[in-house]
Amino acid sequence: MIRLLIADDQALVRGALAALLGLEPDLEVVAEVGRGDEVLAAVAQHRPDVAILDVEMPGLDGIAAAAAVRDAAPECRVLMVTTFGRPGYLRRAMLAGAAGFVVKDTPARQLADAVRRVASGLRVVDPVLAAESLTAGDSPLTERETDVLRAAAGGATIAGIARELFLSEGTVRNYLSNAMGKTGANTRAEAARIAEENGWLI
Incomplete structure (x- = not known):
């Protein structure tokens, strides 16, 4: 059995x-x-x-x-x-x-x-x-874009992500903007969802 x-x-x-x-x-x-x-x-x-x-x-x-x-x-x-x-x-x-x-x-x-x-x-x-x-292929995201998107997926604010990753808020915005462009998303939440569904946030 x-x-x-x-x-x-x-x-x-x-x-x-x-x-x-x-x-x-x-x-x-x-x-x-x-x-x-x-x-x-x-x-x-x-x-x-x-x-x-x-x-x-x-x-x-x-x-x-x-x-x-x-x-x-x-x-x-x-x-x-x-x-x-x-x-x-x-x-x-x-x-x-x-x-x-x-x-x-x-x-x-x-x-x-x-x-x-x-x-x-x-x-x-x-x-x-x-x-x-x-x-689905390999992730188009850089390591830093992945880090920022992973933090955004958890619901963190721009300021929170910046503190967590020791980055300036402007740098965080740039990484999020790049990630949204690469995933074809309109919002950071959508970019995080697309990246997660494709296994890029591991």
């Missing part, structure tokens, strides 16, 4: 995944949690073979939870199952040690197969997302 942990903040989705995967003769759902910061304790208590994690969860996002699982329980493989099929998320998840990444509208049979493949030591990635990730 392949033992599974399911982590998703939406109870309906979590229950549906557990019910669908529980129908498979070789899969057993041993734990369900609704928060990212509950994943590690559940892994330690229930010792699943595969942890199925959503990307966006309260407490700790799924990608950070995947990294925590990799460090604390490397024998537990991680499969990200998410609504957000974005190249940036895929790239970040793989860097965090996830063995697979599929979207939630994957048919039940394919999802069960993905679980089996991940459990056996293989990597599984949604093919459309993999293609998008390759075409």
Whole structure:
């Protein structure tokens, strides 16, 4: 039997995944949690073979939870199952040690197969997302533009970014303007979102 942990903040989705995967003769759902910061304790208590994690969860996002699982329980493989099929998320998840990444509208049979493949030591990635990730390419942003945009993504003001990065406010504005131009965005928030979706703020 392949033992599974399911982590998703939406109870309906979590229950549906557990019910669908529980129908498979070789899969057993041993734990369900609704928060990212509950994943590690559940892994330690229930010792699943595969942890199925959503990307966006309260407490700790799924990608950070995947990294925590990799460090604390490397024998537990991680499969990200998410609504957000974005190249940036895929790239970040793989860097965090996830063995697979599929979207939630994957048919039940394919999802069960993905679980089996991940459990056996293989990597599984949604093919459309993999293609998008390759075409997204390398970041056009300089290291400093990335730093400034990352700080802006956290909601920091121009003055706050300047203090955090030891730059003048004018320099911060210039970097933000450059980043907006390179991403084709109209606002710094939009530039940060585009960069994050493409995996450029890692």
